[in-house]
Amino acid sequence: MSNNQLEGKIALITGGRGGIGRGICERFSTEGATVYAADLAKGEGEMPSRVQYESLDVTSESNVHSLMAKIESEQGKLDIVVNTAAIEIEKTIEDTSLQEWNNIFSINVTGTFLVSKYAIPLLRKADGGSIVNFGSYDGFIADPGLSAYCATKGAIHALTKAMACDYGPEGIRVNAICPGYIDTPMLQSFFGESGDIESLKEEVRNIHPIRRYGTPKDIAGLVAWLSGSEAGYATGQLWVLDGGLSAQAQQMRL
Amino acid sequence: MKNNENKVALVTGGAKGIGRAVVERFREEGMTVLACGRSARPADLDKAIDWHCVDVANLEAVEALRDAIKKKYDQLDVLVNNAGIQIEKTVLDSTDEDWDLLMGVNAKGVFYCCRSFMPLMIANGGGSIINIGSISARAADPEMALYNASKAFVHGLTRSIAVDHGKQGIRCNAICPGWILTGLADAAFELASDPVAAKKDALARHYIGRFGQPRDVANMALWLASDDASYATGQMFTVDGGLTAASPVNPGLF
Ligand SMILES: NC(=O)c1ccc[n+]([C@@H]2O[C@H](COP(=O)([O-])OP(=O)(O)OC[C@H]3O[C@@H](n4cnc5c(N)ncnc54)[C@H](O)[C@@H]3O)[C@@H](O)[C@H]2O)c1
Numbered sequence: 001m002s003n004n005q006l007e008g009k010i011a012l013i014t015g016g017r018g019g020i021g022r023g024i025c026e027r028f029s030t031e032g033a034t035v036y037a038a039d040l041a042k043g044e045g046e047m048p049s050r051v052q053y054e055s056l057d058v059t060s061e062s063n064v065h066s067l068m069a070k071i072e073s074e075q076g077k078l079d080i081v082v083n084t085a086a087i088e089i090e091k092t093i094e095d096t097s098l099q100e101w102n103n104i105f106s107i108n109v110t111g112t113f114l115v116s117k118y119a120i121p122l123l124r125k126a127d128g129g130s131i132v133n134f135g136s137y138d139g140f141i142a143d144p145g146l147s148a149y150c151a152t153k154g155a156i157h158a159l160t161k162a163m164a165c166d167y168g169p170e171g172i173r174v175n176a177i178c179p180g181y182i183d184t185p186m187l188q189s190f191f192g193e194s195g196d197i198e199s200l201k202e203e204v205r206n207i208h209p210i211r212r213y214g215t216p217k218d219i220a221g222l223v224a225w226l227s228g229s230e231a232g233y234a235t236g237q238l239w240v241l242d243g244g245l246s247a248q249a250q251q252m253r254l
Numbered sequence: 255m256k257n258n259e260n261k262v263a264l265v266t267g268g269a270k271g272i273g274r275a276v277v278e279r280f281r282e283e284g285m286t287v288l289a290c291g292r293s294a295r296p297a298d299l300d301k302a303i304d305w306h307c308v309d310v311a312n313l314e315a316v317e318a319l320r321d322a323i324k325k326k327y328d329q330l331d332v333l334v335n336n337a338g339i340q341i342e343k344t345v346l347d348s349t350d351e352d353w354d355l356l357m358g359v360n361a362k363g364v365f366y367c368c369r370s371f372m373p374l375m376i377a378n379g380g381g382s383i384i385n386i387g388s389i390s391a392r393a394a395d396p397e398m399a400l401y402n403a404s405k406a407f408v409h410g411l412t413r414s415i416a417v418d419h420g421k422q423g424i425r426c427n428a429i430c431p432g433w434i435l436t437g438l439a440d441a442a443f444e445l446a447s448d449p450v451a452a453k454k455d456a457l458a459r460h461y462i463g464r465f466g467q468p469r470d471v472a473n474m475a476l477w478l479a480s481d482d483a484s485y486a487t488g489q490m491f492t493v494d495g496g497l498t499a500a501s502p503v504n505p506g507l508f
Pocket of ligand 1: 020084085179181183
């Protein structure tokens with residue numbers, strides 16, 4: 001794909017310092033976009049060119065509000081929103097406290113709601129805005145011991161379609177990407193005691209039709225496409241990107 | 255509305271496995287049951303079952319069976335399209351003969367039976383068609399290309415019949431069994447490098463804690479055949495002990 005597809009575009013990426021968020025920032029930078037990478041903390045490492053860190057807690061309405069005001073005063077518009085900010089808790093519902101439940105919903109679901117809600121007026125000022133939400137493979141089928149997370153991702157799938165219906169008439173497109181297993185800190189935490197990605201590679205090779213894990217780069221490629229003009233007719237869809245995993249029936253390990 | 259005792263049912267591929275379990279379950283409920291298969295009447299089949307030696311891929315044989323049912327019962331309430339075969343090959347390895355054989359039974363056979371028997375059902379106010387689909391129609395089993403595709407055909411035909419003939423009193427649904435433990439599955443475990451480990455792993459993927467039995471599918475078929483299911487049509491019902499609800503990437507099992 002040619003570079004500079006997103007030349008002149010203003011993009012906001014929440015969770016922009018996370019595993020997938022960083023991959024998206026890098027790709028957007030090479031595509032010529034001006035990027036606001038919003039996250040709880042800046043963390044380690046350099047920012048790519050034209051990528052600016054912004055401190056943001058997506059659960060805070062006032063935080064979201066002031067970030068939008070800042071983008072408006074600096075740019076006067078917003079073309080692209082990518083909602084990646086999320087957390088995962090590895091528990092069954094019995095082990096999940098109400099507080100934990102409310103917390104994960106406030107980040108994964110309410111966060112996507114708040115950021116999108118306050119971005120819409122700015123997206124209207126752009127020539128055809130795009131929102132990309134983060135659902136998950138887990139929004140369709142479950143990982144054991146991950147109930148609240150799976151539920152938040154199912155909510156994102158439904159929210160994505162609803163937003164696409166409501167804002168399609170104004171030329172604002174809304175899609176969700178549903179990644180399978182992507183090599184990031186979040187996945188590492190899910191694997192926990194079972195080992196690291198290196199040691200599990202053999203198993204993973206055997207399970208995925210494409211014979212490897214996904215990378216943030218893989219996801220960033222789809223985000224870039226969905227956010228660009230080539231995808232001008234794509235809206236309201238759930239884009240599964242999982243190395244073919246969900247195309248394959250479970251196999252007996254003989 | 256009709257009690258099960260007053261129903262006449264035909265089960266294709268009724269000699270063994272899932273088909274046989276459906277035959278027996280229907281019989282226990284007092285239905286009049288006809289069964290057919292390519293082979294001669296199984297020696298241990300209940301005397302009350304009306305057995306016919308019929309290959310569903312052979313239109314003449316199917317139509318002769320229809321004439322016989324019309325003459326003897328002048329009624330058919332339930333049709334279970336269970337007869338099916340599988341060929342373990344990729345597209346590149348599949349021959350024309352493989353296509354004719356597999357599609358002849360799994361696709362054409364279902365079409366022949368639906369087309370031949372539906373008029374008899376409609377003439378009596380309608381009936382229930384139960385096709386045996388598969389979870390492999392939704393997510394592929396490797397090296398089972400034609401089989402997977404034939405089951406996707408069954409799902410598509412199921413919806414079409416429900417849509418086209420609902421107004422004539424026909425309900426049409428499909429059951430998607432997961433791994434049902436027949437003789438075949440045990441043989442597969444025996445072939446594994448470590449049969450005990452293979453069986454343990456397979457069992458762990460069934461969240462209900464056991465493998466499926468032909469009777470599990472038969473119980474679903476009975477419900478679909480009964481008037482309790484009078485609002486159920488055009489659907490694929492999965493009975494798989496939870497297998498497809500969960501991701502195959504389960505680090506706890508690595
Ligand atoms: N990694 C995978 O395999 C995978 C699979 C399916 C879906 N996803 C989804 O992709 C997205 C990105 O995941 P990742 O793997 O990069 O995870 P990650 O943990 O590396 O990154 C998530 C980022 O979100 C930020 N965040 C958390 N709470 C926040 C808040 N209140 N306000 C602002 N930012 C906050 C974190 O600081 C972190 O930088 C998530 O929505 C995740 O659910 C990931």
